[in-house]
Amino acid sequence: MQDRLIEILHRISGADPSTIKPESLLMEDIGIDSLGFYEILIEADTSFGIRIKEEDLLKFRTVADIQSHLESLDIQPTHAETT
Numbered sequence: 001m002q003d004r005l006i007e008i009l010h011r012i013s014g015a016d017p018s019t020i021k022p023e024s025l026l027m028e029d030i031g032i033d034s035l036g037f038y039e040i041l042i043e044a045d046t047s048f049g050i051r052i053k054e055e056d057l058l059k060f061r062t063v064a065d066i067q068s069h070l071e072s073l074d075i076q077p078t079h080a081e082t083t
Contacts, residue, residue, distance in 0.1 A: 001071065002022075002067060004048075005066060005067055005070070006063075008040070008043045008047065009032070009040075011043075012036045012039045012040065013036060014031070015029075015030045015031055020063060021063065023063070023064060024062060025061060026060060026061060026063065026065075037058070040052070041054070050070070050073055
């Protein structure tokens with residue numbers, strides 16, 4: 001899941017994937033802007049088949065915050081992720 005999340009964040013922000021670490025700050029380190037947060041919502045639905053509530057999304061500060069949230073939902077990869 002972490003690799004898929006890094007891929008998503010790279011695509012949204014253009015940040016070098018090697019610099020995207022669990023402790024990376026979404027806005028300051030990776031360059032995710034307000035539009036990028038909404039792209040994360042869309043990607044979570046497409047890639048993982050889950051809907052992140054907007055109020056939850058706005059609480060995320062680091063990559064680890066998103067990953068922990070996804071792991072807490074006990075999601076299974078969708079077909080798009082496994083192909």
